[in-house]
Amino acid sequence: MSILGFLQKRRLIRALYIMLVVLTLGLGIQAFVGPFDIEVLRYPVNLYLLLIILIFCVVGMGGYYKSSFFRYMASADAALTSLFFLGVWSLVLGFTAQDKALAIDIVSRLGWRSMTNYWPFVLAYGFVLLALLCICLKRLKQPFSWVNLGFLLNHWGALVVMICLGLGASDSYESYIRLNEGGEGVTEFKHQGQSIVLPFEISLDDFFIDEYMPKCALVSTHPNGLYSGAKFQQWDIDTLNRRGQLGNYQIILKSFLPKAQRLGAEYVSANDERLPPAALVHLTDIESGQEWSAWISSGNKYEASRSLPLGQHLSLVMRRPEPRFFCSQLSLRFAEGRTEHVELAVNKPLRYGDWMMYQAFYDERAGKYSDWSGVRVVYEPWQGGGELGLWMLLLGSVFLLLGKRECLAGKPSVSLVSDK
Amino acid sequence: MNTENSQLISLLCALIAFLAAIGIAIPPNGKKQKLCALIYLCAWSAIFWILISLWSSYGRPPMRSMAETRMWYSFGLLGTSFFIFYRWKYRWMPCYAALMSCVFLTINILSPELANKNLMPALQSVWFVPHVSAYMISYALLGVSCLLAIKCLVNLCSSREVQASATYEHLHSLVYRGFAFLMIGLVLGALWGKEAWGQYWAWDPKETWALITLIIYLLYIHCRQLLMRSPKVALLLLLIAFASLLITWKGVNYLSSAQQSKHRYSVGE
Numbered sequence: 001m002s003i004l005g006f007l008q009k010r011r012l013i014r015a016l017y018i019m020l021v022v023l024t025l026g027l028g029i030q031a032f033v034g035p036f037d038i039e040v041l042r043y044p045v046n047l048y049l050l051l052i053i054l055i056f057c058v059v060g061m062g063g064y065y066k067s068s069f070f071r072y073m074a075s076a077d078a079a080l081t082s083l084f085f086l087g088v089w090s091l092v093l094g095f096t097a098q099d100k101a102l103a104i105d106i107v108s109r110l111g112w113r114s115m116t117n118y119w120p121f122v123l124a125y126g127f128v129l130l131a132l133l134c135i136c137l138k139r140l141k142q143p144f145s146w147v148n149l150g151f152l153l154n155h156w157g158a159l160v161v162m163i164c165l166g167l168g169a170s171d172s173y174e175s176y177i178r179l180n181e182g183g184e185g186v187t188e189f190k191h192q193g194q195s196i197v198l199p200f201e202i203s204l205d206d207f208f209i210d211e212y213m214p215k216c217a218l219v220s221t222h223p224n225g226l227y228s229g230a231k232f233q234q235w236d237i238d239t240l241n242r243r244g245q246l247g248n249y250q251i252i253l254k255s256f257l258p259k260a261q262r263l264g265a266e267y268v269s270a271n272d273e274r275l276p277p278a279a280l281v282h283l284t285d286i287e288s289g290q291e292w293s294a295w296i297s298s299g300n301k302y303e304a305s306r307s308l309p310l311g312q313h314l315s316l317v318m319r320r321p322e323p324r325f326f327c328s329q330l331s332l333r334f335a336e337g338r339t340e341h342v343e344l345a346v347n348k349p350l351r352y353g354d355w356m357m358y359q360a361f362y363d364e365r366a367g368k369y370s371d372w373s374g375v376r377v378v379y380e381p382w383q384g385g386g387e388l389g390l391w392m393l394l395l396g397s398v399f400l401l402l403g404k405r406e407c408l409a410g411k412p413s414v415s416l417v418s419d420k
Numbered sequence: 421m422n423t424e425n426s427q428l429i430s431l432l433c434a435l436i437a438f439l440a441a442i443g444i445a446i447p448p449n450g451k452k453q454k455l456c457a458l459i460y461l462c463a464w465s466a467i468f469w470i471l472i473s474l475w476s477s478y479g480r481p482p483m484r485s486m487a488e489t490r491m492w493y494s495f496g497l498l499g500t501s502f503f504i505f506y507r508w509k510y511r512w513m514p515c516y517a518a519l520m521s522c523v524f525l526t527i528n529i530l531s532p533e534l535a536n537k538n539l540m541p542a543l544q545s546v547w548f549v550p551h552v553s554a555y556m557i558s559y560a561l562l563g564v565s566c567l568l569a570i571k572c573l574v575n576l577c578s579s580r581e582v583q584a585s586a587t588y589e590h591l592h593s594l595v596y597r598g599f600a601f602l603m604i605g606l607v608l609g610a611l612w613g614k615e616a617w618g619q620y621w622a623w624d625p626k627e628t629w630a631l632i633t634l635i636i637y638l639l640y641i642h643c644r645q646l647l648m649r650s651p652k653v654a655l656l657l658l659l660i661a662f663a664s665l666l667i668t669w670k671g672v673n674y675l676s677s678a679q680q681s682k683h684r685y686s687v688g689e
Contacts, residue, residue, distance in 0.1 A: 084639075090632045091632060094632055234535075390607050391607075393607050
């Protein structure tokens, strides 16, 4: 069959027709009602909606399966249409930045800068949800087999994820909170104009950061920034391995001071946490043999940096050290009078019931001298369901790898002709 | 081992693997083929040793930058293709896979990235290695399936039937397994995102394109009956899916919509 012949198949045309209908309906609603507001699905609306859909589908699949609507929704055709929906809207999301703050242009006028508030997307999401539910209910009627289990895990997992992270998203609150070291505690935050009270008061006792050793780099004073004329543009300062190559220069580390006080053209070691690192380096141009020897420093919030000019447009700089680890020491005061002192680090969130806290950011310009910390608080009551759905998908994928799988469309051809 | 040497040695190993693969592909079989297979496996093992050495010298998994993932991909591609040759006797497969590996490793040499031993706190997670590994394995499997799809397309153009061929079945088997790893990588990424940023899914461009790739392969899997009578469409769909995979892996860094992406740490500094 030719490609043109394939594109004329009834299934595809039906899928495209349904997509057009949903798109038209969605655009009409968008034009007359405005963007979709997920707040309308806040509990208990989302729960009632879910129950209605579930009862509708169970009754439909059980008693009214002869109706063309349910037969279609539980068929591979609906799966095809669902995938087309997901594919098209994902492509739009893949090419458009989801940022309402961007300048008004054709993309934002179409409503594509905030796809989750776009009615055609929402209706497509609803269609996919309905189709998944019907397919899952239909498969439950079949006797159990290992092949069936893989299918059930994958499809029920996808359904649970779409319900919990889709419908459940309306019950979520999240915000970034800036906490100052030793400052007042925070008990609430704003979410879409509404004040959300935290179950505890958060205050920042201390912010800690551990940094890697700084790097030396060749920097072009041309607008391009980093020197691009050589293979090696960065060199890790290493007190054990003091020699290296940086571009066309041999570099030798003569001395490194983690906390250095500037005295004229030199640096001396000092015991002050606010001081930046400095290094005495010796550079040799491999081609010309020219040599330089000087102190360089990354500088910080309190001290200016110092670089080594190597020519008209080239300088050797010490880059500010990158963070290795950072965390916030928090005090959480609960309503009942209890206080907990906890540590919040990246990839180590804290959980209190349906509330989660994440270490987000800090004052990067100040680096290890940051006196505030950015914490993200999230309230997500449907999180457990979302996680369950993801683990079901994971197990279902393992079945795809290891177990027998059923070809959705029937058995593949068995007369295997070798054509190697 | 420094980064530049590791790239050069890896490319050399891939070239040796390519030459050995030519020996595997050219008949006759027998001792010559076994010797070439042994050389191929040694070259493949050498790349693995280089990756482990980099891991040791960096003190972190070498899975952070594009160059590092290209090395892992080359390793995965060579291994997968040899397995397919061993299992299903596709003599030409190691040859083309080694050629692809050489291309990727040459890109590493021509477009060197700054070697950075540092690993930012967001990447210091138990999910990092499984997430990236799952994706590299899936990319290798789907890369090999793409080669098989091209082979089937060539057969089609020569008016040979493909639907009843073993190649077509093997292709489907590879796509299923590659898709499984793709799904595993996606789910692990979501679990990691929740732990790191508090969101399972943020419609980040990298995430979105991973989803697009997944959906295209899902389309292929769901439409198999529909596509049984249209093998050309099925095979073209696989090529489109692989193109989407490459966009997910590399192309997304060049999209204007991706400049604020959380996954930009994989771009060379």
